[in-house]
Amino acid sequence: MLLAIDTSAGTAVAAVADDGRVVAERSSDDTRRHAELIGPFLAEVIAAAEVDGARLSHVVAGIGPGPFTGLRVGIAAARAVALARGIPLLAVPSHEAVALRLVEGGVAAGRFAVITDARRREVAVTVFAAGLPLPAVVEPAHLVARAAFAPADGVTPYEAHEIPAASLAHAALARLASGAAFPEPRPLYLRAPDVTLSTPKRVS
Amino acid sequence: MSGQPLVLGIETSCDETGVGIVRGTELLANVIASSMDEHARFGGVVPEIAARAHLEALEPTLREAVARAGIDLTDLDAVAVTSGPGLSGALMVGVGAAKALALALGTPLYAVNHLVGHVGADILHDAGAVDRGELELPTVALLVSGGHTSLLLVRSLTDDVELLGETIDDAAGEAFDKVARLLGLPYPGGPQIDRAAAEGDPHAIRFPRGLTLPKDLVAHRYDFSFSGLKTAVARHVEKLRDAGEEVPVADVAASFREAVADVLTAKAIAACVDLGVPRLLLGGGVVANARVRTLAAERAEAAGVSLRIPPLSLCTDNGAMIAAIAAQRIMAGHGPSELGIGADSTLPVTVVQA
Numbered sequence: 001m002l003l004a005i006d007t008s009a010g011t012a013v014a015a016v017a018d019d020g021r022v023v024a025e026r027s028s029d030d031t032r033r034h035a036e037l038i039g040p041f042l043a044e045v046i047a048a049a050e051v052d053g054a055r056l057s058h059v060v061a062g063i064g065p066g067p068f069t070g071l072r073v074g075i076a077a078a079r080a081v082a083l084a085r086g087i088p089l090l091a092v093p094s095h096e097a098v099a100l101r102l103v104e105g106g107v108a109a110g111r112f113a114v115i116t117d118a119r120r121r122e123v124a125v126t127v128f129a130a131g132l133p134l135p136a137v138v139e140p141a142h143l144v145a146r147a148a149f150a151p152a153d154g155v156t157p158y159e160a161h162e163i164p165a166a167s168l169a170h171a172a173l174a175r176l177a178s179g180a181a182f183p184e185p186r187p188l189y190l191r192a193p194d195v196t197l198s199t200p201k202r203v204s
Numbered sequence: 205m206s207g208q209p210l211v212l213g214i215e216t217s218c219d220e221t222g223v224g225i226v227r228g229t230e231l232l233a234n235v236i237a238s239s240m241d242e243h244a245r246f247g248g249v250v251p252e253i254a255a256r257a258h259l260e261a262l263e264p265t266l267r268e269a270v271a272r273a274g275i276d277l278t279d280l281d282a283v284a285v286t287s288g289p290g291l292s293g294a295l296m297v298g299v300g301a302a303k304a305l306a307l308a309l310g311t312p313l314y315a316v317n318h319l320v321g322h323v324g325a326d327i328l329h330d331a332g333a334v335d336r337g338e339l340e341l342p343t344v345a346l347l348v349s350g351g352h353t354s355l356l357l358v359r360s361l362t363d364d365v366e367l368l369g370e371t372i373d374d375a376a377g378e379a380f381d382k383v384a385r386l387l388g389l390p391y392p393g394g395p396q397i398d399r400a401a402a403e404g405d406p407h408a409i410r411f412p413r414g415l416t417l418p419k420d421l422v423a424h425r426y427d428f429s430f431s432g433l434k435t436a437v438a439r440h441v442e443k444l445r446d447a448g449e450e451v452p453v454a455d456v457a458a459s460f461r462e463a464v465a466d467v468l469t470a471k472a473i474a475a476c477v478d479l480g481v482p483r484l485l486l487g488g489g490v491v492a493n494a495r496v497r498t499l500a501a502e503r504a505e506a507a508g509v510s511l512r513i514p515p516l517s518l519c520t521d522n523g524a525m526i527a528a529i530a531a532q533r534i535m536a537g538h539g540p541s542e543l544g545i546g547a548d549s550t551l552p553v554t555v556v557q558a
């Protein structure tokens with residue numbers, strides 16, 4: 001039983017059985033209340049997942065890209081569950097969950113781009129090539145000014161406002177099955193911290 | 205739960221990632237990772253850098269605290285976390301982790317007030333340490349750090365804390381950092397100013413004491429202000445430099461430090477006298493400042509006020525103090541926090557538990 005957590009867009013939590021069956025899922029597209037929503041969502045999903053004495057075997061963390069403050073909440077929570085239960089933490093780039101859902105649903109084919117809002121009039125973009133069990137990454141996540149974003153020829157863009165946590169777990173299952181490596185469970189910030197070195201100003 | 209509750213506390217309100225484990229009032233572990241060095245070249249805490257550092261430090265800090273306490277996470281009776289006040293993005297890392305930890309362990313969550321935590325630090329004791337005696341209440345508490353300068357009246361650690369006054373601009377610790385920069389001293393400014401001041405004359409320059417004029421005392425009897433002091437130091441240094449004179453760093457540092465220590469301790473003792481509470485507790489990182497401690501001790505003695513200063517490792521931000529307050533709340537019969545609570549950067553001190 002996998003518990004998947006993503007706070008790179010809204011807040012999404014899901015429990016998925018080893019055979020891919022979605023046991024429980026809670027999500028919200030609210031981009032400001034991650035710290036609040038993660039509590040009740042986790043409580044409900046963990047309770048539903050373990051209702052028949054089933055145990056969590058893995059925690060899956062969506063590592064973004066996403067606006068920093070929210071993104072960290074889910075990763076911190078995922079690490080804490082893994083530590084508390086002594087189970088492995090699997091990291092999955094959040095765009096991969098969107099890409100998988102698009103391909104599985106027959107929505108995307110060929111080359112396509114997953115886009116999410118990165119604030120400050122920028123978008124985060126990952127370009128995929130459709131395929132199963134996992135779409136292949138053609139261009140890893142990067143930031144582009146929203147106004148300047150123009151997909152390459154033959155690349156269809158899809159903008160996502162929520163990350164499907166169940167698909168995040170499905171992506172993890174596909175990686176586990178194929179033996180492919182998982183990325184480090186660190187956030188994909190894609191942007192340096194916003195700091196300016198100021199020199200003391202004269203007061204007189 | 206047999207006997208006193210075993211509580212793990214997580215603190216991420218500023219630049220220190222703290223995890224502490226207590227059993228009631230007994231301190232079992234107090235592990236702190238600081239991102240201070242990463243802020244040094246910016247001369248102050250950069251919120252985004254602090255929040256990123258919390259996320260990286262939290263799991264190793266948790267593991268180390270559990271190892272040092274010699275417990276298993278599954279032994280815990282509760283998980284506690286600072287829900288405010290503090291830097292919002294930094295607080296959210298701790299809140300997210302604490303909720304998940306509590307839920308995964310099946311233990312209750314206690315979200316507590318950081319400032320009350322500083323007072324709670326005083327009730328903790330090591331198994332083998334010298335007995336410092338019980339914290340007597342009510343007490344006035346002066347909490348001073350890079351993030352806060354607050355004067356509290358504490359009647360009960362679990363449900364009766366009143367804000368007497370606080371800074372209306374910079375925190376005292378921030379003023380130390382800014383003046384250190386003016387004098388070309390590195391960050392953090394507190395220990396640097398303390399060192400430079402050791403050789404200086406504290407009465408060489410008469411810097412202003414914020415909010416101490418009779419008219420200010422009407423509306424701001426127990427409030428603090430350090431921005432005027434900082435500007436006065438800047439003006440003094442500029443004038444000397446413009447005239448091509450050498451800046452007497454030791455004298456400026458000593459005179460500035462004296463102005464800060466003077467106003468902090470004068471207002472704290474005044475509160476004790478006015479309110480008829482002959483007890484003062486100091487907390488926060490500025491307690492490390494030698495002059496603040498000495499002047500507080502002198503004035504407390506003169507006023508017949510007993511002074512308590514927790515060990516420095518419990519004065520700076522830490523998770524043990526957060527666990528201590530949660531343990532007190534549990535023993536007083538209070539229930540856990542709602543799972544839907546958020547981080548509150550301006551949580552009032554009257555709210556001991558969110």
Ligand SMILES: [Zn+2]
Pocket residue numbers: 318322349351352488520521
């Ligand atoms: Zn503090």
